[in-house]
Amino acid sequence: MIPVCMNSFMCNRVELPVKTSDGSFMACYSGEGLVGLRFPGDAEAGLKRNGGAGAVPERVRAWHRLTADALGAALEGREPRRLPPLDLSGGTLFRRRVWGVLRNIRAGRTLSYGEIARAVGRPGAARAVGGACGANPIPVLVPCHRVLAADSGLGGFSGGLKWKRLLLEREGIRVRG
DNA sequence: TCAACCTGGTAGG
DNA sequence: CCTACCAGGTTGA
Numbered sequence: 001m002i003p004v005c006m007n008s009f010m011c012n013r014v015e016l017p018v019k020t021s022d023g024s025f026m027a028c029y030s031g032e033g034l035v036g037l038r039f040p041g042d043a044e045a046g047l048k049r050n051g052g053a054g055a056v057p058e059r060v061r062a063w064h065r066l067t068a069d070a071l072g073a074a075l076e077g078r079e080p081r082r083l084p085p086l087d088l089s090g091g092t093l094f095r096r097r098v099w100g101v102l103r104n105i106r107a108g109r110t111l112s113y114g115e116i117a118r119a120v121g122r123p124g125a126a127r128a129v130g131g132a133c134g135a136n137p138i139p140v141l142v143p144c145h146r147v148l149a150a151d152s153g154l155g156g157f158s159g160g161l162k163w164k165r166l167l168l169e170r171e172g173i174r175v176r177g
Numbered sequence: 178t179c180a181a182c183c184t185g186g187t188a189g190g
Numbered sequence: 191c192c193t194a195c196c197a198g199g200t201t202g203a
Contacts, residue, residue, distance in 0.1 A: 113185085114184070124199060125184095129200095134182070144183080158183065
């Protein structure tokens, strides 16, 4: 018997919109959980494979409800009470470690890229941490926006710095500039 | 092997 | 405070 799926990258994916007061986000699910979240307007229609070909499994709909609730809370600057399972298997070991640290930064708090580098045992890898943040497939819920430069500067944000500013603002964090 | 990155630290105006 | 510069870890091509 051939396994149906050895890794999430090979699996069919389902994309569902999350309507919020800040626009319509797009959530993407694998067989393991939420694999991606895109900001409103982000084209990148990439690897979607469901194509409306079938009904969305109940399990995925349940995850999606959790996603919608969590995103709603996060956009208000609150800590989501519950998250759907996150499928972060698409990342390298280093990146998954970094994302793990990100998930432990609570709303209203921040860390610097260098601090995270030290936290994962790679003191000199601050820049690589930036790369890992940029590769984060689930922004907002995996809060890469809570990472600032060592001088408290804003740093970067692949989703657009306006979003980073907005998210930090909602959490009551003032950024210089 | 190489260049691209969401860096950090130092040195100089 | 600001610009210039470079060492630096990880990744994907």
